[in-house]
Amino acid sequence: MMSDKTFEPKIIAFCCHYCAYASADLAGSMRLQYPTGVRIIRTPCTGRLEVEYYMRAFENGADGVLVAGCLEGGCHFIEGNLLAKKRVSAIRDILQESGIEKERLRMVNISAAMATNLAAVINEMVNIIKELGPNPIRKINNGPDIEFKEFETLNSQK
Amino acid sequence: MIVAQRKKIPEIFNVIQEHKSVLVLGCGTCVTVCLAGGEREVSIISSALRIASRKAGKKIKVNEFTIERQCDNVFIEGAAEEIKKNDAVLSLGCGAGVQAIAERYPDTPVYAGLDTAFLGILESRGVWTEKCMQCGTCVLSDFGGICPITRCAKHMLNGPCGGSREDRCEIRADQPCAWQLIYKRLKNIDQLDKIAKEHPIKDWSKSIDGGSRTIIREDHRI
Structure with missing residues (x-):
């Protein structure tokens, strides 16, 4: 696929509260840089994530979905991240069948102290998606384009 | 319980692609328990079909609905309104469910979204075995x-x-x-x-x- 140099992938990153989200927090404190097209959504545990969330994200035009949980064996809820791993794997197959490259959905394991790793993983993911190009359904028939609203906007809508 | 598993998305998309709107109809009984055709699977398969439809450059409306039991007329009546609104039905029920819907709606094409496999039990989480x-x-x-x-x-x-x-x-x-x-x-x-x-x-x-x-x-x- 042709890669568009101006293309900034929109990626939803589901980060678990106890590890990956804390590492994103730390990445902020450490002033680590990662592309702005990544929106982090805090979740109690990656095992809490319904697989429909991944499907809906792609259906609504997300270019990639990153699921970041604790290190294997280090889940606050013992095995939530292991359950998430299997679910992500199953949904990757369904995405591939539907015509979305499975590389657009990825699960990683990040501990609360691994801020540099998180930034590296995000950069890697962004590069993979830049290679793949935008979510294929966005390009056809003026497909849906996921809108990242600022927190202020979201709050003002309530 | 009746055990079934989902068909591959391209196979399902192939049969529904000529329609403008399709109702993905789940069943809340056996196929919900075997994680093949319940409300959640309706949601996942519908999402996948919407993606596949857009990818193919089509604008098929994929709607979702789940009834308690597809093999029982009393429950099928509950889906009457939804079925009428759509051109076709993709049933995520077992073979009996698909046929029950098809018999009740002679003018509506009804397709099977699952492969009904056998009569069995839940051996352990995620494992079903044939018993009868x-x-x-x-x-x-x-x-x-x-x-x-x-x-x-x-x-x-x-x-x-x-x-x-x-x-x-x-x-x-x-x-x-x-x-x-x-x-x-x-x-x-x-x-x-x-x-x-x-x-x-x-x-x-x-x-x-x-x-x-x-x-x-x-x-x-x-």
């Missing part, structure tokens, strides 16, 4: 509650065949020899004498071989 092939004349009482028709690869009523190795079936090594299980079970319940009983040739006319079956209970008919 509905032969029509149950022999479980003679075999300590283990079905040689379903679980023996050769359907032997007078087993074992002699081919099992280390308790495993010679046809499929991942399966236990049903006759080994029957022997152990009969021994445990002190009915080992039953294993020596000779069973005559089975009457398969009571099975599907005699055409699809009907049971009529006059005492319950109105």
